[in-house]
Amino acid sequence: MMKGAHLANFSMQALRLAGYALIFLAGVWFHSSGALEAMGAYGEDIRYLTVQHLQLTAISGALAIVIGIPIGVLLARRSLGVLGPVVAQVVNLGTTIPTLAILALAMTVMGLGTPPAIFGLTVLTLLPIVLNTIAGIKSVPPALIDAARGMGMTAWQILWKVELPYALFVIFAGIRTALAINIGTVPLAFLIGGGGLGELIFTGIDLMEPGLLLAGAIPTAALAVAVDLIGAQAQYWLVPKGINPLR
Amino acid sequence: MIRLENVTKTFDSYMAVDNVSFEVPEGEICVLLGPSGCGKTTTMRMINRLTELSSGRILIGGRDIMEVGATELRRGIGYVIQQIGLFPNKTIEDNICTVPDLLGMDRKASRKRAHELLEMVALDPAVFAKRYPKQLSGGQQQRVGVIRALAADPPVLLMDEPFGAIDPINRAVIQDEFLKLQSALKKTVIFVSHDIDEAVKMASRIAIFKSGKLVQYDTPDNILAHPVDDFVADFVGGDRTLKRLQLVKVADAMQADPPRVLAETPVAEALALMQKHDHQSVVMTGPRGRARGLVRRAQLQGAQGMVGDHYERIPCTIQVDDTLRNAVSMMFSNDQTWLACVDQDGFYRGYLTQRGITHLLGATYRDA
Amino acid sequence: METLRFALENLPQIMDRTVEHVSLVGAAILIAIATGVPIGIAITQNATIAKRVLYVAAIIMTIPSIAFFGILIPILSPFGHGIGYLPALIALVFYSQLPIIRNTYTAIMNIDPALRDAARGMGMTALQRLWQVEIPMAMPVILNGVRNAVVLTIAIAAIATYIGAGGLGTFISRGISQTDSRQLITGAVAVSLLAIAADLFLLLLQRLLTSPGLRTRN
Numbered sequence: 001m002m003k004g005a006h007l008a009n010f011s012m013q014a015l016r017l018a019g020y021a022l023i024f025l026a027g028v029w030f031h032s033s034g035a036l037e038a039m040g041a042y043g044e045d046i047r048y049l050t051v052q053h054l055q056l057t058a059i060s061g062a063l064a065i066v067i068g069i070p071i072g073v074l075l076a077r078r079s080l081g082v083l084g085p086v087v088a089q090v091v092n093l094g095t096t097i098p099t100l101a102i103l104a105l106a107m108t109v110m111g112l113g114t115p116p117a118i119f120g121l122t123v124l125t126l127l128p129i130v131l132n133t134i135a136g137i138k139s140v141p142p143a144l145i146d147a148a149r150g151m152g153m154t155a156w157q158i159l160w161k162v163e164l165p166y167a168l169f170v171i172f173a174g175i176r177t178a179l180a181i182n183i184g185t186v187p188l189a190f191l192i193g194g195g196g197l198g199e200l201i202f203t204g205i206d207l208m209e210p211g212l213l214l215a216g217a218i219p220t221a222a223l224a225v226a227v228d229l230i231g232a233q234a235q236y237w238l239v240p241k242g243i244n245p246l247r
Numbered sequence: 248m249i250r251l252e253n254v255t256k257t258f259d260s261y262m263a264v265d266n267v268s269f270e271v272p273e274g275e276i277c278v279l280l281g282p283s284g285c286g287k288t289t290t291m292r293m294i295n296r297l298t299e300l301s302s303g304r305i306l307i308g309g310r311d312i313m314e315v316g317a318t319e320l321r322r323g324i325g326y327v328i329q330q331i332g333l334f335p336n337k338t339i340e341d342n343i344c345t346v347p348d349l350l351g352m353d354r355k356a357s358r359k360r361a362h363e364l365l366e367m368v369a370l371d372p373a374v375f376a377k378r379y380p381k382q383l384s385g386g387q388q389q390r391v392g393v394i395r396a397l398a399a400d401p402p403v404l405l406m407d408e409p410f411g412a413i414d415p416i417n418r419a420v421i422q423d424e425f426l427k428l429q430s431a432l433k434k435t436v437i438f439v440s441h442d443i444d445e446a447v448k449m450a451s452r453i454a455i456f457k458s459g460k461l462v463q464y465d466t467p468d469n470i471l472a473h474p475v476d477d478f479v480a481d482f483v484g485g486d487r488t489l490k491r492l493q494l495v496k497v498a499d500a501m502q503a504d505p506p507r508v509l510a511e512t513p514v515a516e517a518l519a520l521m522q523k524h525d526h527q528s529v530v531m532t533g534p535r536g537r538a539r540g541l542v543r544r545a546q547l548q549g550a551q552g553m554v555g556d557h558y559e560r561i562p563c564t565i566q567v568d569d570t571l572r573n574a575v576s577m578m579f580s581n582d583q584t585w586l587a588c589v590d591q592d593g594f595y596r597g598y599l600t601q602r603g604i605t606h607l608l609g610a611t612y613r614d615a
Numbered sequence: 616m617e618t619l620r621f622a623l624e625n626l627p628q629i630m631d632r633t634v635e636h637v638s639l640v641g642a643a644i645l646i647a648i649a650t651g652v653p654i655g656i657a658i659t660q661n662a663t664i665a666k667r668v669l670y671v672a673a674i675i676m677t678i679p680s681i682a683f684f685g686i687l688i689p690i691l692s693p694f695g696h697g698i699g700y701l702p703a704l705i706a707l708v709f710y711s712q713l714p715i716i717r718n719t720y721t722a723i724m725n726i727d728p729a730l731r732d733a734a735r736g737m738g739m740t741a742l743q744r745l746w747q748v749e750i751p752m753a754m755p756v757i758l759n760g761v762r763n764a765v766v767l768t769i770a771i772a773a774i775a776t777y778i779g780a781g782g783l784g785t786f787i788s789r790g791i792s793q794t795d796s797r798q799l800i801t802g803a804v805a806v807s808l809l810a811i812a813a814d815l816f817l818l819l820l821q822r823l824l825t826s827p828g829l830r831t832r833n
Contacts, residue, residue, distance in 0.1 A: 096810045098770030101803035104787045108796045108803075184679040188774065191791050201685045205698070205777060210689035217685030221678040228677040297736055321738030332733025336751040336826035345747075346737050379828030395737075405736070 042215040045200065050219060053196040056114075056186050057227070060121035061179055068126045068178075069171065072133020073159065088134050095127045099185040107192040117194025121185060125178040132174025136167025169239045176231040183224045187216075197223070248273035248435040249294065249403060254303035256289050263289045265459040266303070271452065273402075274433040278446040281456035282482070290456070291405050291439050295324045307403060322346055325396030325404040325434070329411045331388050333380040339365075339391055340376040346399040357398065364394035367431075368424055386417040393425060397432065404436045410445070422448060443483050447471070447490050455479050468494045488608055492572035497565055500574075500607045501588045501597035507532045510539070510555030514547050517554050530587055530595055531558045538564060538587055538595035564589050567596050574599055621797040622805075629783075629805060636782035636809065639775070640768045643704055647711030647764060652757060654712070655719025656745070665720060672713040680706060680771045684778045703772065703780035710771055711764035718760025722753030751826055758821040765817060769810045773802075783809065 039046065075084045075091075106120030140163050148162045164171075190198030200216025203209075241247050249271040256264040264286040271277040279287035292298040294305055296317045305312045312320055333342050340361050341348075347357035362372035368390040380388055389410065396404055410418045426449065429436065440446050446453050447467045455463045455470065463475045471487045471494070474480040484490065506524050508517045508531050521529050521544045528543040531554050540558035550557055564587045565574050574586055578601060586599045622629065658665035675683075687702040696702065726749055734744045750757075776784030786802025789795065822830075 093811060096766045096814045097807040098773045098810055100770065100773045100784060100787055101807045104790065104799045104803040107791065108799050112794075180677050184677070187679050187681045191788075198681060201681050202777065204685065205688065208697075210692070213685045213688060217682040220682035221686065224677045224679050224682070225674055228674075295736060297732070318738045318740050321736055323738075326733065326736035328729060328733055328736070330727070330729030330733075332727075332729045334730060334734075334748055334752075335828045336748070336754075337828065345739075349738060349743065379826070381828060 039211075039215045039218070042200065042212065046197070046215060046219055049195065049197045049199055049216075050223065053186055053220070053223065056117060056121060056189055056194060056196055057179075057183055060118050060125055061182055063118070063122045064125035064129055064178060064182075065175060067122070068129030068174075069133050071126075072130045072171075073137060073164075075130065076134045076137035084134075088131070091127055091130050095131070099124050099181065100188055103185070103188055103192055112193035114194050116192055117189035120192070121182055121189065121194075124185060125182045128178040128181065129171070129174045132177070133167065133171050136170030136174075137163050139170065140166045165240070166243060169235075169243050169245065172235045172239050176228070176235055179231050180224070180228050183227045187220050248275075248308060249277075249437065250304075250306040251290070251294075252304045252306070254290065254293060254305060255301050256286075256293060256298060257301045262459050264293070267456075267459075267461045268303075269454055269461060269464045271435055271437065273435050275451035276429065276436040276438055276449050277452045277454060278438045278440050278450035279454050279456060280440055280443065280446045280482075283441060284458075285456040286459040287439050287441075287454075287456045288407060291407060291437050294403075294437060295321045295326060295405055297321075322350055322399065323401050323403070325399075325401045327392050327396045327404070327406040327409040329408040331380075331385075331392040331412075333388055333391060333395070335380050337379075338376065339378050339380065339383070340372075342380065342391060343395045343398045345395060346401075350399060352399070361394075361398060364397060365391075367428060368394055386413055386421060389413055389421060390424070393421075393428075397428075397434075402435060404434045406436060406438045408439055408441065411440075411442075418445075425449075444490065447493060455482065489572075491608060492575055492604075493570050495571045495607065496567070497569050497571060497574050497586075497588050497599060498567040498596070500571055500604055501567065501599045502603060503597040505530065505595070505598050507536075507595060508542065508554050509534065510553065510558070512554045514550050514552060514554060514557065517542055518544065518547050528585075530561065530598070531555070532595050536595055537593045538589050541587075561587050563587070565599065566591065571604060575604065618797045618800045622801045625801070629786075629801065632781065632783045632785055633805065633809065636769070636772055636784075636806070639700070639703060639772050639780060639782060640707065640765065640813075643707030643768050643772075644711060644761065644765055646704075646708045647715055648761060650708070651712050651715030651760075651764075652719050655716040655757075656723060656749075658716070658720055659723045669713075669717055669720065672716055675709050676713040680710065680774050681777065683709070684775065688778065698779040700780055702778055703775035706775070707768045707771060711768055714760040714763040714767070715757070716760075718756050718763075719753060722756035723749055725756075726752050752829065755821060755825045755829060758817065758824060762814060762817040762821065765813050766810050769806065769813060773806045 074080075075087055077084060102124045103117070103120040106116040106123070110116035110119060144162055144166065145158060148158045153161065186194075186196050187198030187201055189196050190202055197216045197220045200212055201220065202216075204211075204213025204216060236244070236246050239246075251270070252268050254264060254267045255262070267286075267290060269277075279290060281287045289298055293300045294307070294312070296312060307324075315323075333339075334345070337345075340358055343361040343364060344354070344357045347360070348354070358376075362376060365372040365375055370387060370390060375383070375387070375391075380391070383391065389412075393406075393409065396406075410421055413421060422445065438446075438449055440449075450467050452464065453467050453470050454461055457478055463470060463479050465473075468491060470479065471483055471491045474483055474487070480487070506520050506526065506529055508520065508529055510531060510533075512531075517529060521527070526544070528541055530538055531540045531542055533539050538561060541561045542554050542558050546557055546559075547554075563577055563581050563583050563585075565577055567588050567590050578584065578586060584601045587595060588597045588599055590596050654668065658668050683706045684702055687705060688697045691697050691702050691705075730748060730752075731744065734748050739747065772780070772782050773784035773787065776782055776788050783802055783806040786798045786805065788802075790797070790799025790802055
């Protein structure tokens, strides 16, 4: 018992030290690689492209939520018979399709530019939201719906007052997953003319210029982590206590 | 066989088991009994070193358990728990053979033994050997749990509330089955329970625990008859005397060598016999002593001939190896104050009266 | 139609690229299993360490793959491996860690403590418990993690073509730069089919490697 605790304590220390060492080394490397100067030199570009980057995420994300949740609600209806599960299975299969492939297919349909980028991003953000909405609504205990019906609620009232609130946590989890995929794919939007920070990364790779590369890669990574953290906080605070397992 | 000497277990500053000593003779079932948190489970877990003792010694067959490695020790001790703990990824057969396999015993031989054990608890090996635990009912799973502990034929068995999670009807059945197994296998068993009725039924000896201390260690009958303090008296229940009925055999409470008559006994002679013993009736037996019928004093008054012309059916008979509990139950349900006691072949051995039972149970208290 | 003709004419090349893709993903997954499963098992010993390891793995997972490649290139350049197979392999191994570590950890933590007690009480050593009880019971969930990791790495390996790692992404990158929809569609469809096929194959494998006693349906 004591030995185990001691060992755990020791490895905890080691882990923390390793973490500090890593941060230090990263700092040294960061400085020597010229990334810092590069980020200064491309400051203007970084700012402009970051805004573009976030716009792509915001627009496609919002579209996906607005479209995805109603589709999910619809597919969860029992009255659809076998159609619901079949479509859900197709959506499920869709999530295994690589993101680059979805963007590429969007380009073949719509050509180059921002609209195909937003279209592609919306589609791949949509899928997890639809799946989780279905799962969330299906998880509502039949007894709850029975009780609501017994109290004289209409189908519409049941949806708004019972099903959606109950499913909110699961739907929110889907939105988080979707957002993580979205923010991870936005850099690729540059490839089909959508702009964003991917421009600096891909140009940096092509020119083999580490400074330019990092000026794109580091903000992209930081942005992704930040968006995910915000998503986690939003899930924690926005989903009411009664149905939030985190609180 | 199993000896605990001044066994103590402390968790930080909390004393879970406080200086406990007792000895369980070979082939007996010792039930550790007490409310939850009294240290009974910790005491049991120290025997196979699932919990290491803080001080004191435990000897099994004269050997200190600290002399052997923990895993080696455990492989030599059967272990049954309330949650059953069958491995869901293994077939019933492989579950039973867990310890034999760990010991590297011959696979074929141990599988054959597993099938024999399955038969002993009335589970057909052809049906169940290749099944998985989830395909069995709770009662069936616990039977497998018990025979899994027996598979490597360990001399000692530790059972931690083994039948606690089973519904009352099945529990009684599985308890009886276990007692039957035990009468054939004669293991030395440490059995943790919080149920006094189960303890009375299963135990050769009961150890009663209270906040880490062993307060009484005795046979079930002595514990029921002479609880050492109010705690034990409370724990065994206000109806403890009734519980003793289950422990006493009819043979021990009946009036043996009773007067009897034959069919050809003259009425006058029968009346004289009843007068002599101050009985209202007497049993008529066959030529070799089987109980055949009954003649009543009131019926024979002024009658002629032989007993055989006047006898009636015996209202109630009970086997001599039955328990007093069943005897009393039979008296109540048949509205009788008197039972004829016969052995397995129907020979008349004695009679049992309500007064006799009351006297026997009361004697313990008068002596004390 | 044109696309189909292109695909048929370039079948050998598609096969080569597929092999390239699969070997990259396969190597990454094998390394990821060899590291992730032991890590997942090890962290069951300490809740605080587990929390931190999972947190770090989750953060790595959120970093967009192309940004990760971008960061790896300057680090590996001094060793002459800035672009190509190595950075792609390293990135894929990192991305596979989270699903594999998390699922291993969760699966082992979810095993009924009574089973562990029974195993200990019957005299299994820690290693025997791991091999005979914990790993077989955790198997379906671990394999689910591997499945997620495989689908994820197939997608990321497609992007790795931009750092010279080849694979089916090559058709997509060429298709985009040459605005050749035949190559584009061929690449996109091929990589999608690969992901779906791998997913189904692993689902089958999962069924086969799971003890019948653990399957939810009979």
